[in-house]
Amino acid sequence: MLKLKMCTKITFVGLLIFWIVPVSVCAGKSIYGKVTEVASANLLTLDYGTGQYSIRVAGIDAPKEGPFATEAKQFVANLVLGKNVRLRFLGRTPNGEMLGRLDTDDPVIGIREVAVELVRAGLARAQIGFDQELTNAENEAREAKRGIWAPAQPR
Numbered sequence: 001m002l003k004l005k006m007c008t009k010i011t012f013v014g015l016l017i018f019w020i021v022p023v024s025v026c027a028g029k030s031i032y033g034k035v036t037e038v039a040s041a042n043l044l045t046l047d048y049g050t051g052q053y054s055i056r057v058a059g060i061d062a063p064k065e066g067p068f069a070t071e072a073k074q075f076v077a078n079l080v081l082g083k084n085v086r087l088r089f090l091g092r093t094p095n096g097e098m099l100g101r102l103d104t105d106d107p108v109i110g111i112r113e114v115a116v117e118l119v120r121a122g123l124a125r126a127q128i129g130f131d132q133e134l135t136n137a138e139n140e141a142r143e144a145k146r147g148i149w150a151p152a153q154p155r
Contacts, residue, residue, distance in 0.1 A: 029088075029089045030086050030087065030088055030089065031046065031048050031053070031086070031087045031089060031098075031100075032048065032084065032085070032086050032087075032105075033046045033047050033048035033049065033053075033084070033085065033087070034046070034047050034082065034083065034084055034085070035047075035080040035081050035082065035083060035085055036052065036081075036082075037081075038073055038076050038077040038080070038081050040062065040064070040069070040072075040073055041057075041060075041062035041063070041069065041072035041073050041075070041076050041118060041123065041124060042056060042057040042060055042062045042076075042115075042118075042124070043055070043056055043057075043097070044057070044076070044080065044102070046085065046087060046098075053087075053097075053098045054096070054097040054098065055087055055097065055098050055099075055100065055102065056093050056097040056098065056099045056100075057100075057101070057102055057114055057115050057118075058090050058099050058100055058101055058115065058130070059101070059115045059126060059127050059130040059131050059134050060115045060118060060119060060124040060125065060126060060127060060134065061124060061125045061126075061127055062118065062123065062124040062125075063123075063124070063148065068123060068147060068148055071123055071147070072118060072123035072124055072147075075117075075118060075121055075123055076114060076118060079104060079109075079112070079114060079117060080102070080104060080114060083104065083105070083106055084105040084106075085102055085103060085104060085105055085114075086102070086103045086105060087100045087101070087102055087103075088100050088101040088102075088103070101113060101114075101115065102114040102115070113133075115134060116133055116134060116137045117137075119134050119137040119138050119141060120137040120140055120141055120146075121141065121146060121147055122141035122142075122144070122145075122146030122147020122148055122149050122150065123147045123148065124148075125138060125148070126138040
């Protein structure tokens with residue numbers, strides 16, 4: 001009976017380590033590379049030298065169609081297309097895209113988080129409860145009436 005309890009404990013600890021270690025090794029990793037394509041404001045292709053990843057920018061809801069979608073995509077392209085970036089890996093989406101926070105690595109504009117800049121420009125919304133910095137950027141855009149927060153123009 002004592003051996004059975006000991007084997008059960010060892011098995012439990014082994015399984016716990018098996019499930020925890022891969023998560024802790026992957027979470028928080030950074031990947032450096034160059035953005036080679038901007039499919040939308042929050043979906044990019046990152047070339048990391050030996051391959052490419054589809055990257056979903058975390059923490060934002062960007063317009064999917066219409067003039068703000070086009071403007072948001074162009075904004076992101078101007079910020080990162082053909083430039084070096086750092087992806088702070090958070091996980092994967094259900095369809096296999098890498099999910100993370102993307103930072104510029106530009107000698108002119110410095111290090112900027114893409115999601116924050118996009119929200120601050122009023123071209124995307126912060127996902128509720130994701131991050132205080134994104135919430136602050138959205139509040140700033142709302143108060144300044146930028147992008148999607150601008151008053152509707154009469155036609």
